[in-house]
Structure formats: structure tokens, C-alpha cells
Amino acid sequence: MTTCLIIGGGGMLGQGLAGALTARGTLAGAALSHLTLFDVVPARAPEGGIPVSVETGDLCAPGEAERLVSSRPDVIYHLAAIVSGEAERDFEKGYRINLDGTRNLFEAIRAENGRSGYCPRVVFTSSLAVFGIPLPDVIGDDYVVTPLSSYGTQKAIGELLLADYSRRGFFDGIGLRLPTIVIRPGKPNAAASGFFSSILREPLAGKEAVLPVGTDVRHWLASPRAAVGYLVHAGDLDTTAMGGRRNITLPGVSVTVGEQIEALRKVAGDEAVALIRHQPDPAVEAIISTWPKAFDTRRALDLGFAGDASIDAIITAYLEDHAGAAS
Amino acid sequence: MTTCLIIGGGGMLGQGLAGALTARGTLAGAALSHLTLFDVVPARAPEGGIPVSVETGDLCAPGEAERLVSSRPDVIYHLAAIVSGEAERDFEKGYRINLDGTRNLFEAIRAENGRSGYCPRVVFTSSLAVFGIPLPDVIGDDYVVTPLSSYGTQKAIGELLLADYSRRGFFDGIGLRLPTIVIRPGKPNAAASGFFSSILREPLAGKEAVLPVGTDVRHWLASPRAAVGYLVHAGDLDTTAMGGRRNITLPGVSVTVGEQIEALRKVAGDEAVALIRHQPDPAVEAIISTWPKAFDTRRALDLGFAGDASIDAIITAYLEDHAGAAS
Secondary structure, eight states, rough: OOEEEEETTTTTHHHHHHHHHHOOOOTTTTEEEEEEEEEOOOOOOOOOSOOEEEEEEOOSSHHHHHHTTTTTEEEEEEEEOOOHHHHOOHHHOOOOOOOHHHHHHHHHHHHHHHHHOOEEEEEEEGGGOOOOOOSSSBBOOBBOOOOSSHHHHHHHHHHHHHHHHHHHTTEEEEEEEEESSSSSSSSOOOOOHHHHHHHHHHHHTTTTTTEOOOOEOOOOOOOHHHHHHHHHHHHOOOOGGTTTEEEEOOOOEEEHHHHHHHHHHHHHHHHHTEEEEEEEHHHHHHTTTOOOHHHHHHHHHHTTTOSOOOOHHHHHHHHHTTTTTTO | EEEEEETTTTTHHHHHHHHHHHHHHEEEEEEEEEEEEESSSEEEEEOSSSOOEEEEOTTTTHHHHHHHTTTSSSSEEOOEEEEEEEHHHOOOHHIIIIIIIIHHHHHHHHHHHHHOOOOOEEEEEEEGGGGOOOOSSBOOOTBOOOOOSHHHHHHHHHHHHHHHHHHSSSSSEEEEEEEESSSSEEEEEEESSSSHHHHHHHHHHHEEEEEOOTTOEEEEOOHHHHHHHHHHHHHHHGGGGGGTTOEEEOOOEOOOOOOHHHHHHHHHHHHHTTHHHOOHHHHHHHHHSSSSSOOOHHHHHHOOOOOOOOOHHHHHHHHHTTTTTOO
């Protein structure tokens, strides 16, 4: 029997993961017997036969991490973070939530390890933001991490702590550098990366979308379905093959905005493409120009992380998962 | 006029740096007007015409970093750390001194920056221990950092914080990954790297030395004189050419133990070499096998960091700096 805790269980990935685990009914090679969703606001509990606890709190509050760990869940997903824009605007809040919160969790597990030998699987979501220019066109698994944002710095530090705590045997950790998630459901948001989703999602719903960059911009994308699959696989995986390197860049599809638009045309026709309004935004163009374009994710592929086949498959998955989203 | 604070001013590098700065009388393009040496025990003040304050304390004690920063030194060298063996034996102490101490310092500078616009040069000593196997024979500036010790993890986190605080404009930082220092003066110590010095230093003084590894072991070395030169240069340097990458691997000489021994033979003859007793130690051999062998330090060379010419030059420098050390 496996018990599981999802910290950040109310977010897009946390909800997708909770749904997938409940539907699947197993994790880490055994039946899933209990799931706890922790977030700052109450998470929606997935439907299904598995008992679910929904808890709210602040991972940075004194004693909170210890309380969460005291039930000794077999698998802990740590997905909670404040996003890059907010971490850049509010330096102290970013370090408090993204660094101190993560360290609180890791220290609480270490303390429980010292008391009882407890040694859970810990899956930590990192980010492509750990990479900073100059970058090669295709980034290999051995390329240096030099973040150029406070968010990326906090994630890179989380990766280092995860690897050291794992090496010392306090827990068995895996850090996942997720691609940019496309197509995010919901409404357009203010994130610089938001247009990668909205130029597909909005026209599919018969709505106008704004494209702030040129069609030659290339980036590294994965579907929400693939991202949830990565999280589930990271809960199941035998980590012995990882050696001392506990953090991995995950497979994605490297496509240009132009290729995204042609994939949209195949599914939804010229009238959908006509809903994309090109309105260059030099600020967004400047941010995007520093982002990775493509990776060689040999290590992740060798470890069995399987991604999307193509941008067409990403669009198809979205339409399947959100029936009625198309106009 | 430049004022300077050396945290860890009592150690081998701190003492060498204090002596070099006092002898030189300038730093960061201006006359050096005051030097503060801070350490856990009273540091020896160098002789010379520059006013020197010697202070003792614990960088981790509440208020201590703020007190040190309150005099707003123009250049701060942060050399203080507990060494790798102790950081590995005592997990909590290592993180407290090497991570929390560094963060306390950086936070104190940020607070003063917020009050007065203070923005000092900060020179931080990192380590080759940020690298972990698998490693190529020659490691380039773009190679990934994956430490396999708690010490290396703490140094790698310090590097990330240094880069982010610099990018945000709280200070103007440089992180230096120093080669293994050879010939360390003094007595043989328990460090795994100690033999790289003792197989030269002890025979030069007519004493026996123990070699725990094979003569084909290759490593990356610099003299204490070169290391002090790097620290001085890092205090002077214009950092604009560094971009977002504030941490650099410094030049060294890549030599085998056999090449070290032949260099000794040239200076001190067969009788000196005969004082080296080969006594293989599988534990030391295992540790050393995970260490870097050589680097391509293009970035550091482009930034004007000049190292030792050869292992012969390292031995010659030692004999010049420690007249009477030879038997």
C-alpha cells in the first residue's frame, strides 16, 4: 500500500496528478491507499474510490512541514512554488516560499528519517528557468545551469539540496525540469509564456488570440497530459540508475510558433488561424529570446520518461481532455 | 580610498591575501585605507603602513553579519568555510556555516543596499568540489555542476546566490573555483588532498612523505601565490564582461603525481624522491578517482586571471616564499 502527499495539490499539475493517480489506483508498485492534497487554498478532491484528505496551510509556517511529514507518506510530490514573475517582483517572498519552504520540507523529512528511518520518494518540480544564456541551440544533459531569474535560482538551489539529501539517504529524490506546458486550460494569463497556449486554445474556442513574438520563435513544449505522466513515472521509477544526478530535463517537442500555427490550421482550418492577431511586444520578445529552444534529453529517455509525439499530438490530447473546448 | 574586509582572514589564503594587499597598498583602483580581518580566532595582522582591525566572531550569530557590513567596506572577501571532511561528518554544521553564514552575509549587504545604495565588490571562494563524476578529461566552462559532497553542494548554492544577488544589483560579486593549493605550508594534514602537497614539501625538508595513490593520478593544482593573485585580481576586476555568469573556474596546472615527483627530482635530486614512500590507500584512491583532472579555463584567462606556468614554477615559488624550508 502506498500513501501519497501532493504539496501544491490545487494547481493545474497537482489536480491533473491527483486525477491520474486516483484513476490508476497504484503508485510506486503498490495500491494507492490514501492521497493528501495540500495547498494554500482547498484543493478539489478527485472522484474515485481512494480516500483523499484536503488540507490547507503555509509550508513556511513553523511546524507545518513537520506536521505534513508526520504521517510518513511514501511518496511526496512538491509542486508548490510562486511563479517567476512574482519571485522577480518580490525578492523576499520568492526566497521564502521557493527556497525556505522547500528546505523546511526537506529538513522535516530528514528529522523524521533520523527518528524512524523514514525515507520517502520525493518528486520536486524544477524548471527550464535554471538555464540562462548563452545557450546552444540544443542543450545536452551536461550543460551548465546558470539561472538569470530569482525563480530559476531558487529552483536550481532546490535541485542541489534534493541531490544532497538523496545522496545522504534522507530521502529518495527526483527533480524534474518540466517543459513549458501547452495547451494550458483556462483563460489567457499575464505570464510571458502564456501566448504559447493562448494562440492555440483561444482560436480552438473561436476566440481571438494575441501573438506578441515572431513566428520563428522556437521553444520546448509538453502537454499537461505528458507532464502528469512524468510525475506519475517519477513516483514509480527505480532511481538506482540515476547515480548522483537526481535532476533531469524532461522530453518535449521543439517547435516554432509558425509550426504551432500550421498544426492549428490542420485541426481547425484557416478561420481559426485568422483569429491570431500578431502584435509584437518588444518586452516579451526580449524575455523569450533568452529561453531554451531545444534539448537532447537522453538521460530522461533512458529512464523511461516518454513525452508527446508532436505538436499535433499535443493539440489532439487537449481536444480529447477538454471536449467542448473547440467551438 | 578602498576599505576591505576579509572574512576568514586567519586562514592560509586570508593571511596570504592580507599580506599581499598590505604590500601592494592598493585595491580596486585606489589606495587601500583600511583592512579588517575577521575570523573565529584572532588573525595575525600583516606588517605595513595600512591600518588593520582584527575581529573575532561567528558569521552565523544573530546580528554579526549586519555589524560587519555596517562599516560598508568597499571590497568584501568571503573565504570562511568549514572544510569538506567536516561538512560531510557534521551535516547540520556544514549547512549552518557554509550556507546560512553565506546567506546571512549576503542578506546583510542587501539590507544595507536598501538603506544606503551600498554595493560592494564581493569575492567568494568556491571549490572544484562543485563538480561530480561523470566528468570529461578536460572540463569546459559550460560543464554542469553536480556536487557529490555536502561541502560542494553548499559552495554551489553560494555560487547561485552570489549570481542572483549580483544580477539584482545588491552587490557586485565574483565566485572563484580555486584549484587544489600546492604546496600548502605547514604540517601534513588529514585531508584527502593533503598528499599533493606533502609529497613535495616533506622531501624538500628532508622528511619522509606517504603517497597513498598511484603515480598516474592527475589533478588540477595552483600555488598559494597564484591563489592569492586570483583573489587580488578579483578585487580589481571590471565585472561587466562577466555578464550573468559570476562564477568561474580558475587556471591551474594539470599534472600527474609522477610529473610532480619528476619536478621534485629536478630541484632536490634522487635522495629527495627516495623519501616518498608509496603506500596505497584504497579509501583515498576512491575519493581521488572522482576528482577533476583538468579544465579549459578560457573565461578566466579572458578575464585576466593568470596562473602558474608549471609544476616546476610552483615548487620554485614555494622555495622562494619559504626560504629555509629546503633541507
